[in-house]
Amino acid sequence: MSAERFGNLGINAALAVALVVVAVLAWSMGSRWFGRDEAVPQVPSDDHVQVDVRNGCGEPGLAARMAIYLRDRGFDVVEAGNYERSGIADSFVMDRVGNTPAAERVAHAVGLGPEAVRLQLLDEYLLDATLVVGCDYRRLRPFADEERP
Numbered sequence: 001m002s003a004e005r006f007g008n009l010g011i012n013a014a015l016a017v018a019l020v021v022v023a024v025l026a027w028s029m030g031s032r033w034f035g036r037d038e039a040v041p042q043v044p045s046d047d048h049v050q051v052d053v054r055n056g057c058g059e060p061g062l063a064a065r066m067a068i069y070l071r072d073r074g075f076d077v078v079e080a081g082n083y084e085r086s087g088i089a090d091s092f093v094m095d096r097v098g099n100t101p102a103a104e105r106v107a108h109a110v111g112l113g114p115e116a117v118r119l120q121l122l123d124e125y126l127l128d129a130t131l132v133v134g135c136d137y138r139r140l141r142p143f144a145d146e147e148r149p
Helices: 002-034 062-072 100-110 141-145
Strands: 050-055 076-082 092-095 117-119 129-133
Touching: 002 092, 002 129, 062 100, 062 129, 062 141, 092 100, 100 117, 100 129, 100 141
Parallel strands: 050 076, 050 129, 092 117
Antiparallel strands: 092 129
């Protein structure tokens, strides 16, 4: 009789575990389908900073070189190109989504202080920051490092 009892106990335990697994899977699937409002853009976390780089100086290749520098340091550079105009005196970072710590990380990585971060929110942007490289680029880390012997 006790062997039969242990057999039933094992079956009941297996069924209980299976029931818990099914409940967890159902909750997970339901929260993915119904728990999120896709109309609200998600702000990227500080662990994964998305940035685009703009050349505001007019010196050829600055944005591409800066993009390589930032990628090598773990930033997700989604685009590099020219700024809307050239001749920008001082480099700066634009906080695009209200994630100021992420924009400050970009500024710090290139050798700018937090005062170089400007808030310029754009609803259509889903990236954290835009780095505009100005005519002061020689004082920024990637270019200052190149000039050292």
